Each structure stands twice: as C-alpha cells, then as structure tokens.
Amino acid sequence: MxxxxxxxxxxxxxxxxxxxxxxxxxxxxxxxxxxxxxxxxxxxxxxxxxxxxxxxxxxxxxxxxxxxxxxxxxSSDGRPGKDEAWSIALLAGDEIETVVMTAEIQQAMTAASPILRLGDKVGARMAFMGAYERLVSAARAEAVPIAWCVSLGFDPARRVAAIESAVRMQLITYEAGNQYLSDLRIAPITADGQAIAGLITGSTVAPSPRLREKLAEVRQIVTLAKARQERERAKKAQADRVDTYLRKRKAREAIAVVRQKEAI
The missing domain is CATH 1.10.8 (Helicase, Ruva Protein; domain 3)
Structure with a gap:
C-alpha cells in the first residue's frame, strides 16, 4: 500500500x-x-x-x-518532462560526469543506448522519449513516487559537486549524500573535491580560484531556484486569498438572497 x-x-x-x-x-x-x-x-x-x-x-x-x-x-510528482529527461540521459552518457536521474530516465536510456551507439541520435531520442513516456505513465497510474538515483562518473571532483548539488536541490537526502561522499573517500580525491565535500561535511579545505568561481556559479543557480520557488509560493498564497474572498462573498450573497425572500 x-x-x-x-x-x-x-x-x-x-x-x-x-x-x-x-x-x-x-x-x-x-x-x-x-x-x-x-x-x-x-x-x-x-x-x-x-x-x-x-x-x-x-x-x-x-x-x-x-x-x-x-x-x-x-504533473506535481516532480518527474522531469521528456525533453529535460533526454538532456539528463545524454549527460549520463559521458563517463566522466556524475548525474542524478530518475528510475524512468535510467530505464528509458537503456532502451535507447543501442541506437545511440550506432550513431543515430535522432532515432535514439525518439526511442528514449517513447519509452520514457510509457514508464512515467505507468508509474503515475500506480501512484509510484519519484525516485532519484546517482550515476557516478570517473571524475572525483565532479562526483562530489553533483552529489552536493543534488542534496541542495533535495533530490536526494542529506544522509544519502553523506553516504556517497563517505564511499568516495575510500579513494583519494583532489583538494578541490575535498573542498566541495566540505560544503556538506563541514571540513575546511581551501578551494582553488577556479573552483571558487565554479562554486559561485552553483550558488547563484541555487539562489535563483530558491527565488523562483518563493515566487511560486507567493502566487499560490495570493490565489488562496482570492479563493477565500470569493467563497466568502458568495456566502454573503446567498445569505442576502435568503433574507430578501424572508422579508417578502
């Protein structure tokens, strides 16, 4: 259940x-x-x-x-649209990159990968989108909640950056992110990778100037995303107030009609 x-x-x-x-x-x-x-x-x-x-x-x-x-x-379950899902799937095809994706993206890419390996990107895209839409429709029909998973790439610093970003965007839990980072520490990572991990673990390793610039870009993206969410919440709050006002006005009008009938 x-x-x-x-x-x-x-x-x-x-x-x-x-x-x-x-x-x-x-x-x-x-x-x-x-x-x-x-x-x-x-x-x-x-x-x-x-x-x-x-x-x-x-x-x-x-x-x-x-x-x-x-x-x-x-549509409120958080699953990406088919175009966004395809871009995520393509990024996951780069073995250097670490990508956070849904179960449906991962399964649809499995269906499209043989076509993509043949060099037919258009055909692969069509196969992916057809499979993805079927998988999403089936999951939604069964009310299956969205599940994000991490596909680890070879670059240790990019692994940490992707995991940290996924935690910030609440795609995976803080605990899951920490577990991934703990697993990564088994193999040596760069100073920049340790600096990024410090955003979650609290350790203090100074990043390089180039990484500081990249982190600033990530923070800006997160800030813009939060601002967009705040605007959406404000719009919903306004809609709530309008809805409440309309319902109260309708009730007052109904009472006035009843009283008019009683006066007659």
Whole structure:
C-alpha cells in the first residue's frame, strides 16, 4: 500500500471538497460520484489532491472531470518532462560526469543506448522519449513516487559537486549524500573535491580560484531556484486569498438572497 494512502475520514473530506469544487464551477455533482472519485484518488497525498482541485477551479472551463484532477495531481510528482529527461540521459552518457536521474530516465536510456551507439541520435531520442513516456505513465497510474538515483562518473571532483548539488536541490537526502561522499573517500580525491565535500561535511579545505568561481556559479543557480520557488509560493498564497474572498462573498450573497425572500 502506498504510504500516502488516505484514511476513511480523509476520503470523506475529499469527496466533500470535490462536490464543493464542482459547485464552484457551476456543476451539480452527485455525492456518490464524488465519493467514487475520492476513492480513486486516495493513493495520492491529500495536500496534492487539494492543490489540484484548486487548480481546476481556476483553470478548467466547463464541468469538472476526473481526468482534469488526475492530470494536475500527476504533473506535481516532480518527474522531469521528456525533453529535460533526454538532456539528463545524454549527460549520463559521458563517463566522466556524475548525474542524478530518475528510475524512468535510467530505464528509458537503456532502451535507447543501442541506437545511440550506432550513431543515430535522432532515432535514439525518439526511442528514449517513447519509452520514457510509457514508464512515467505507468508509474503515475500506480501512484509510484519519484525516485532519484546517482550515476557516478570517473571524475572525483565532479562526483562530489553533483552529489552536493543534488542534496541542495533535495533530490536526494542529506544522509544519502553523506553516504556517497563517505564511499568516495575510500579513494583519494583532489583538494578541490575535498573542498566541495566540505560544503556538506563541514571540513575546511581551501578551494582553488577556479573552483571558487565554479562554486559561485552553483550558488547563484541555487539562489535563483530558491527565488523562483518563493515566487511560486507567493502566487499560490495570493490565489488562496482570492479563493477565500470569493467563497466568502458568495456566502454573503446567498445569505442576502435568503433574507430578501424572508422579508417578502
């Protein structure tokens, strides 16, 4: 069973939220239909489903459908799009580079590698994307959470840089990153590699001027990514406030109509 599966109370609450969403979109929904939809969605985390319902209220024109909800639930799982996945897969083909990829990217690249070795990059790309989309669709249909893995390259310093970046971006856990770095220490690494590892382990080895420049670039990328996330959170917060305001205004209008009828 998926660890995020809802309990009975959460399913009932979700069914009510589906009914309310349909009503907000100008549609009357049978409670039994809403309950059935909620049961189909019970394998996904409650906050993600509620976020998807909110997106439906703002984005969907017409009646609420299960496909609308599922599309938004599944697209929030963090899996890269097929074009980004292909670029990650190509980078992993360089034996020097250390790359962090999903299980679906790794499996799809296995299908495309024989074609790529023949020199047909276009054919390999088509094979990869076809396999990747099938694998992602199957994983999403089973509500399988995203899983990132590390493909180690030969360059020790690049290994450490890639692992440190993956930890910062929360693709792998701090503990997993530390374990990879501990394994790397079995073989000697450069002073620059030790300096990068120090970002996680706390050791103090002075990096070279060239590495300092590279680290500054990495920090800038991370800073920009965090700023983008903050902007997205601010937009969601604003959308929440607008949604709350609209619901309250609708309630006030409904009360006013009732009072007018009572006065007549």
């Amino acid at each position: 998926n660890t995020s599966e809802m309990n009975d109370q959460q399913v009932a609450g979700l069914a009510a939220a589906i009914c309310a969403t349909a009503e907000a979109m100008g549609q009357e929904m049978n409670p039994g239909t809403a309950a059935m939809m909620a049961e189909d969605l019970c394998a996904y985390p409650v906050p993600i489903v509620k976020t998807a319902l909110k997106a439906c209220r703002f984005e969907v024109k017409g009646k609420l459908a299960m496909a609308d909800i599922l599309q938004r639930v599944q």
